[in-house]
Amino acid sequence: MTFVQLIDCKTDRLDELNRLMDTWVEQTKGKRTATHNLVAKDRSDATHVIEIVEFPSYEDAMRNSNLPETDRVFQEMVALCDDMPTFTDLEVVRDERLNKDVCGRLFTDALAGDLGLLDGLLTRDYHDHDPANAPDVIGVEAFRREAGMWRDGFDFRFTVEDQIAEADRVCTRWTWEGTHKGEFLGLAPTGKRVSMTGTTTHRLHEGMICEGWWQYDRLGLMGQLGALEM
Structure with missing residues (x-):
């Protein structure tokens, strides 16, 4: 079952966050299990940023989380945020294209x-x-x-x-x-x-x-x- 993780944070350093995501994509080439990554900002609050990451399954997401590159990038991401990011784990029950x-x-x-x-x-x-x-x-x-x-x-x-x-x-x-x-x-x-x-x-x-x-x-x-x- 498709698994989606929402990462919710507050930061005014979106450009740095995007460069950090580029680094993670490059460093995890051939190893990552994520299939889709989307970063969006709140229209009413430019410092409110949500990252949406899609995986084929929860197990694939856990393998991705255990990559040393993922852990390293996460620590750098925390340093860019005003507070500790929050995570929401979602099992997809409907996906209608x-x-x-x-x-x-x-x-x-x-x-x-x-x-x-x-x-x-x-x-x-x-x-x-x-x-x-x-x-x-x-x-x-x-x-x-x-x-x-x-x-x-x-x-x-x-x-x-x-x-x-x-x-x-x-x-x-x-x-x-x-x-x-x-x-x-x-x-x-x-x-x-x-x-x-x-x-x-x-x-x-x-x-x-x-x-x-x-x-x-x-x-x-x-x-x-x-x-x-x-």
Whole structure:
């Protein structure tokens, strides 16, 4: 279970505290078990600073605490603070990555299911970057037509393999599998079962997808369909 530690302190030496954290990151390279470190200051009191450190588990946090570098940096941190920092240990009971969910639904629910759901997932001026399309597809209706071309040509489904989210971006690694049931790019239906893998990076704004960048093996797909045979 993910474990989070909150370190609460008062200091007017935030720049020195940040440099101290840089030193700890460098000295614990290859040994630390922390996966995410965040330092924030109170908007109403610039001397009130909270550090948030995330670990895969409580046991990992304890191993991190036992590193000599961690103990040394902690003693230096205390010297920078007005009072002894306080610690709050938290077991994470819910961790919902909302942007990941939106992008996952685009693949599994909308593109492979109900294209009407695109209205609740994409902004009206959605900008789609696909190396197979020139110019780019702009707008949710244009993207719906592009998706419809694939739906006319194949019965297909997406499997979301991995997702990585940071700030307003989500990168999804997916597998696509389909049966060639209708005309696609001038190819008559073959009935062949085909598949491909790809990655898509999406940018979100206010909970909706506003931009997307696609990378996938369309050439390999055309080969599976027999379009590249001599």
